[in-house]
Amino acid sequence: MSQRRFIHLSRRQILRGLLATTAFGVTAKYGAGCTSASTPSASDSAAGSSAAGGDKPLTIGFIYVGPKDDYGYNQAHAEGAAGMAKNSPG
């Protein structure tokens, strides 16, 4: 758990630092580099950020206040998100 937390925080901190000090191109490159450890398709993220619509893959984010397996409010939303991902592949 502590390992995961560290990675997560460092993603945000690196992002903040880069946004403050470097040009966008470098940010995008580093951003992709950072995310590749936790997400399988970092290149998709970079593409998704540039435009909505068309044939480019869209990135949609879901945030829950509790665990995704709470048998309740959060699970209902997480099941919906999973269903959406299944219905809208690629």
Next chain:
Amino acid sequence: MKLVEEANVPETTAVSESMRSMIDIDGAIALFPTSFGYFDPHILKMAAEYPDVQFFHAGGLYQEGKTPKNVASYFGYIDESQYVAGIVAGLTSKTGKLGFVGAKPIPQVLRNINAFTMGARSVKPTITTQVIFTGNWAEPIKEAEATNSMADQGIDVVTCHVDSPKVVMETAEKRGIYTSGYHADQSALAPKGYLTGAEWDWTNIYSQLAEELRTGKKVSDGTIPHILRGALKEGFCKISPYGPAVSAEAKKAADDAKAKLIDGSLVIYQGELKDNQGKVVIPAGQALKQTDPKLETMDYLVDGVLGSIGS
């Protein structure tokens, strides 16, 4: 479409950080921060800062002219599912006493309590629903106490409206009474006593929105509406598969009511309707459809509910 998710995010600046991270690092073009308390100030602030990102929030908080244009509110009239679940509870209960563990007496919770009770009383007019409010969305100790107290009083079907029905379902199953679920399917937690439940079905609306976003539609330019609502008919909610204790008669009565709610021939809130103090809340001859804004300000418990909003 690529899905990015984060769980266990409190309703603090932590959620703003998560949103920023998803937009800046993951390149999200749309966000669904699902908790009610994320809205003000966190979603409002981020929506103003990122006008090209579309924000979707569960609830009824969007205000025309006030909320940023790139925010939409979506919500379902799940009290329709509660009405159907109430029919099953009413036809299964042997003691004629139902129980409802609620978090707070806000309109959405009151609608569920009232619809559940009216569903039950539509098939057994003398049935009652004892309500206990725990005061907050996640109070597992109070939820267990409330459920135990209901079992002690001879209540034999318990349902709830709290964030996680887990404790209520498990406690009721241990006490050997029936349960009706909420939010999601809890049959695995109460395999003997689980009758059915009022469940959200977010897959339909989320898939529809993903498709609209894919074709370039946006909330910010009005090509996706700011207020999205639906019930059983629109697939915003459903009922859990019937458990082993549900009779064929109860299944049929519930399925019939569900069909009538879907085709519009059954309206739950019809006059004359009295609250549990004997006051008329809907006069004879009047019927309020699910979309009626009056229902979104509900502040009463109907006849047949034992308990009070002030308690």
